[in-house]
Amino acid sequence: MPFNIWCEGCESMIAKGVRFNAEKKQVGNYYSTKIWSFSMKSACCKHEIVIQTDPKNCEYVIIKGARRKIEEYDAEDAETLELPADDDKSKLVDPFYRLEHQGEDLKKKEEADPVLIRLQRSSDARHADDYAINKVLRSRLRSQKKRVNEEERVARKRGLNVRLLPESQEDAATASRVKFSTKFDENRKLKRALISTSSIFSKPSGSSNDKRLDLESKRRKIKAARVSNLLAGGFKPSSWSQSAVSSCKHRRP
Template structure:
């Protein structure tokens, strides 16, 4: 599913990214690009949903059986930037307009800078000492394994083990060669 939709049959929402077994057929062309139609049954009520590609606008649109879920949000609540509309973009191409608004942009940058610097410091502090992070993770995993009875007790090292380890040779293509004595020890 290319975006969130409402099923017309039962009114339930079908989320973006849900996979369907759909019947795919070519219904036309836009210059040299094929226009495809996908017919599928909704999982909730087996209602037929038809979606078609729109290569001219690089989109999909619903032919029948569903309605696109309109999701609107406030840019301040979502903490995102408002992209300039076409009128403003054309104004930004004008050097005088840019010069007049350059101070305002610098002010916005200075206001956002402390937050970005603080976030960078927190990130750096969290990832500075990889060894201690890895050590604490291993300790937690060992504790969890002991609680679940998954701990494996190791035997103390012996002279036979030391001799067997010395027989292990790694060739250039990463194949391990073991001596016959070591193999007998394992079996």
């Protein structure tokens, strides 16, 4: 696209430089120069856009499907030089017009001289000592090489093939918020499993039942360990499967 346009199908902007697969055909002549027409489909809404060449004005003309985006700016705000128009160039032939504007140009030159002189002096002072400038650049390059070598050494020490970026406060804050599993979670799962397998009825008191209570507590602990293993995703073969495997082994000749 030779310029920025607005698509009339979806009101989206198509930027300058976007390429299209267009159908090219000749629609006329301007003296001996051919006038070409380009028909294409918009990528956003499949709307048909037709653009023609204008050899007379050295321009492109939008025929259908879009409109040109008008971009206006102030030369002073953009800090650029405004080129004189064709009418101003023709007026420079007139001596009176040239004399009138020559005085304005001299006045602008006098106003801009102090700024230009300061810029020239600062530039001369900056580039006067070539050895000092080269020394600063070489020291900066040496420090950069040392930093790169240190980062590569740290990366190789950690088993990495790429250099790590320097540490930042954001990375430290993100790493401090990461929590890893500890024994606390394992103990909590074990206690929950023990509570879920324990009896809800009260236990009878007496010294004769101490051995039986010890056996029951051991059994509950074993059951709690099995339950926690199942909750964690583990698997342990049952006694029936073990007996079946052992019987099969004994039956073999």
